[in-house]
Amino acid sequence: MTDDRTSDDAHDRLRRIVDEGAQIVGGASGPALGLLSGDPALGVVLGGTGAAAASALRHIGQEFVDRFLGPRERKRVGAVIAVIADDLHAKLSSDEPLRDDAFFDPGLRGRSDGDEVAESVLLKCQREPEEKKVPYMGHFFANVAFRPDISALMAHQLAKHAEQLTYRQFCLLNLATYQQSHHRLRSEDYRGQKNFTVELLQVLYELLDLYNRGFINFGGEVAFGPTDVKPGSMRTQGLGSHLAVLLDVSGIPDDDLTPIVAQLSVPSDSAT
Incomplete structure (x- = not known):
């Protein structure tokens, strides 16, 4: 008893x-x-x-x-x-x-x-x-x-x-894995851009971190810094692909993805 x-x-x-x-x-x-x-x-x-x-x-x-x-x-x-x-x-x-x-x-x-x-x-x-x-x-x-x-x-x-990843990086894994066909992300890098908003820099550094961990690539391009990031070419790879599937980041709501997509879709001449 x-x-x-x-x-x-x-x-x-x-x-x-x-x-x-x-x-x-x-x-x-x-x-x-x-x-x-x-x-x-x-x-x-x-x-x-x-x-x-x-x-x-x-x-x-x-x-x-x-x-x-x-x-x-x-x-x-x-x-x-x-x-x-x-x-x-x-x-x-x-x-x-x-x-x-x-x-x-x-x-x-x-x-x-x-x-x-x-x-x-x-x-x-x-x-x-x-x-x-x-x-x-x-x-x-x-x-x-x-x-x-x-x-x-x-x-x-x-x-x-x-x-070790942030929630925003979970969102970026989603975009790199599932959302490329649904969002028109910037196809170029940022090497010629002189001015960056704080919001854009945050996202670029988080993408660079994912790249340095080997979780994403930019279509074969080498990224030494945030200006080398090419959002439209990002894809998951290796352990990043496993993480995206096992974490089920496909279920992340659009409300959390939209602000990130907005930053990565901004043309080079519109940031001040």
Whole structure:
């Protein structure tokens, strides 16, 4: 009886922190909450490996609930757990095959690679002041759970890179990957331009940072500085392509992309 009460208390605490995360992402759906609670009725939907993935998320989430978190940290952790739970449930319900390697197998250590990657993502979201990044970090873990080609080592590497990027760089990954056919971005570089707005310089330096990390290219052109950036030629490459897909930056709203597109579409003679 005591163990049952302890388990119920842990589930209640996890549910409360997910509810607090609703301020950031709108909260988890009913089925996703059932996944977090270990609802046996979802066993048919989850299957063996799905149950292991849900158990990993539940276990790490409950560990975080027992940690000392500030009010805003609780909301961020609750938000990312909600996103992961929703994504896992949606993918499993649509019969998307969960990875069937040993990613969620605790083995002799009693701790799976999935546990470690989940903890890494939750820690990064706990400390992330740019809260618009939080949902995409949730998508990241959920997508890794269905990608056996992404090893635990690679997942940690990519999560670290995602932590270091700004939300605006998430938006730029979106533009470099998905939006080229929808936006008429500047096709030339900025080498002949004498004056730059502060807003444009910010975006150019963030693009240059993505280039220096090897995440994007400018169609084979070498970029030594911000004036070498060619927005219309930018494409993701290497780890940048993996990040764009795993973070699901295709879902970034147009309202966040439009101001960036406006800067990168400005003709060279209109900046003062």
